[in-house]
Amino acid sequence: MRAVLVAAGRVGETTRFPSVLLVEPPKAEVRGYREGAVFSRRAQAVVLDVATGVASEAVVDLVVGELLSWRDLAAGEGQPAVLFEEYDRSADLVRADERWQAALRRRGIEDFSLAFVAPLSPGFFDYPEEKGRRVLRALTFLRDFEEDSPWAHPVEGLLAKVDLITGEVISVDDSGNVPVPAEHGNFDAAHVGPARTTLKPIEITQPEGVSYTVDGNEVTWEGWRFRVGFNAREGLTLHRIEFDGDSVAHRVSMAEMVVPYGDPAPWRYWISYFDAGEYLLGKNANSLKLGCDCLGVIHYFDAVVADDHANAVTIPQAVCMHEEDYGILWKHTNILTGATEVRRSRRLVVSFFATIGNYDYGFFWYFYLDGTIQLEAKATGIVFCGSAEPGTTSPYAAEIAPGLMAPVHQHLFCARLDMEVAGERNTVDEVDVVGIPTGPDNPYGNAFTTTTTTLASESGAQRVADATKARTWVIRNDDNTNRLGKPRAYQLMPHTGPTLLAQPDSTVAARAAFATKHLWVTQHDEAENYPAGDYPNQHPGQSGLPTWTKADRDLENQDLVLWHVFGPTHVPRPEDWPVMPVDFSGFTLRPHGFRDRNPALDLPDGAKSCSHCPPGQCHCGH
Structure with a gap:
């Protein structure tokens, strides 16, 4: 290139x-x-x-x-993603600015060498001084020593704005009079103290080797076949997914995510990171380590991305793949004879992790023996904080350590699911479970049933999940039926949470319009890949899904793409500090008439091969 x-x-x-x-x-x-x-x-x-x-x-x-x-690129089309070199460039510009130095001196800080300037994507507010400029906003954090966690010491009320092209610090706003929190936020062994000794080792072994095979980037495992891909923007991508020889999806990926903050303070109202489109998830991928990030018998895939000069950079072991036990898959005890049949579940895990500033995100694709696919997003790392007088209460932030305020925020992921269920022509139905009013059809008041609504066009396929109705979406193929004469299908099962909580007239709602619905369905177009558009950085909004769907294309028996939005709404708590335990979110795709019966009937009986218990009397879980 x-x-x-x-x-x-x-x-x-x-x-x-x-x-x-x-x-x-x-x-x-x-x-x-x-x-x-x-x-x-x-x-x-x-x-x-x-x-x-x-x-x-x-x-x-x-x-x-x-x-x-x-x-x-035309004016108003948005800015390209942030370059790695621009982080240091903007930070150096801010540190050299006399107004910024004066703001630190006003707080009693004379040594600037340990100050950490955090350059961040600026959002879009159509300010005159930002028109036509490539801008980053920068907050400031302090450190007591080189390895100290800066996120524990935010300098409240200090905000700088940088023009990355001219090298001008456009403005430095200093309106804070809050002490910088002094308590450290370090969590390495040296600061936490001796590790507990009560946990006994768990060893995961596969003495006969793994059950999957890898040929280049093609993986086969227990009826599954797919290809592993990777790019700088989305990170891990999976292609040509088949189960038992039949197509399920052409391509799946994590296409975008937005992290909007709910604090209206002048130094935080603009925060709404697009971690794929503005920062590039794949370019920020971790090199994974055995025993820490991945446990068991592991197959790694390296990733290759381009640096700021278009030179190839290899990220070793960027993608981890392994098998893991997943408890009981199915079981029944015959109450007449006492005979028990039980089979254990296993899943194939394909995952990667990316670190974007203070947060770390893991994306785990799970493939199960019964034809189910699951995506689990794991959010961890360090919560982003401001400061206040200790004991302060705020409707927009929680005090998680003395004087340390963690604002409410959301992590809204958007998976792009280019489906191909049993063939190219698919239709999506919305299925609700509803009660039937007491009357002639329900004389005893106990009846309930399902209602099905076909999402026939793009205008009608912008949907919100509803846990009170157990709402799911079924992707069916009318050209390919099962033995009961019903269309073969997969079912998208959302794990319900809020959509974007920012107001409809906000700039983030315009820029992240995709996050206002849990589901969008579009007719496939090779040019439509990112739900917030190609250039969300400094884009005024309404790019991507809201623009594409104005065409209101037909969705019945078409080549379809589903865009599914999910993710946690984070009201921080003290237990999230100084490093946050994983917050899980995701969704499930499971076969729905795709097979004629349980596809995992032929699994081996673990009890008959267990060496820990008498023959046929396994009680140990092996």
Whole structure:
């Protein structure tokens, strides 16, 4: 990619690459691919001139080494993602600013060397001084020593704004008179003290090896087949998912997430991070370690992303895959004979972790023996705090340590589910469980049933989950039926939580409009990949899903993409400090008439092979 653009005269000393992403082959080409055939390979680079601020899109044919297209981003189209080098650049600019130094001196701080300036994406508010500029806002935190956690010592009321192109610190607002919290927030062994000794070792072994096979990036396991992909924006992607030889999904990924804060204070009202579109989840992926991040017999996949100069960077062991026991899958004891049949569940886990500033996010795809797929998002790391006088109460933040205030906020993830349930043509039904009013159809008042509503067009397929009705969404294929003559289908089961809580007239509601619904369904389009649009950074809003769905395309028996929003609404608590235990969220996709009967009937009886108990009398769980 870089070599082609250099040859085309498009790369100079001030050229940077906020993102380089593979342009995946069209679906028709993937579906029709045969082993050994030549297929297209293209990549898109977002190119930024850090001297002028001009941003462009380039598409390169990687097979022939040719620049296919080049276009400059228009005003109002948003800014490219933040470069790694811009974090240090903006922080250095702020630290050198006399107004910022004066603000620290006013608080009695003369040594600036341990001050941590945290540059953050600015949101969008159409301020005149920000028009046409590439901007970061910066908050300040202090450290007592080099390895000290800065998040424990926020400097309240100090906010700087930086123009990344001109190198100007546009403004420094200093309106805080609150003491900086003194208590440390370190959680390493040296500060926590001796580790407990009461936990006995747990060993996970597979003496006969693993049950899966890996061929390049293709994985097969107990009826499942899929390919593992990775890119700088979404991180882990899974492709061509099949169960028992039949297609389930063409491609699934974590396409976007937004973290809006609910504190209206001047130094926090603008916080609404788009961790995929503004910071790039995949580019910030961790290199995982055995025994810490992953436990058991592990297969790792390395990831390759581009740095700010479009040079390839390998992230070793970015994706972890392993099997793990998951308790009972099915069981029954015959009350007439006393005979018991029980089978244990197992799942294949494919996961990665990304660290974005103070938060760490893990995305775990689980594949089960009965055809179920689950995505679990794990949010951990350090909560983002401001400060106040100890004992302060606030409707917008909780005191989690003396003088340390953690604002309420949300983590709203959006999974992109390019479904292909038993074939290319799918339809989505919304299924509710409802009670029937007492009357001729329900004379005793006990009856309830399901109601089904077909989501026939994009305008009617913007839905909110409803736990009171056990609402689910069923993706069916009318062209492919089971032995009962019903369409083969998968069921999307949401784990219900709030959608975006910001007001409809807020700028974050415009920019993160995707997060105002739990479900959107669109007709597939190769150009529609990110629910908040291609450039959410400093974008005024209404890009992505709200724009695409204005076409109100037909959704019956079509090639469909489901966009599912979920995630925790975080009201912090003292137990979240100094490091937050994992907050779990996610959803489940399970077969719904996709198979004619329980697909896990043929699992081996663990009791008959257990060495811990008498034959046929296993009580130990093995």
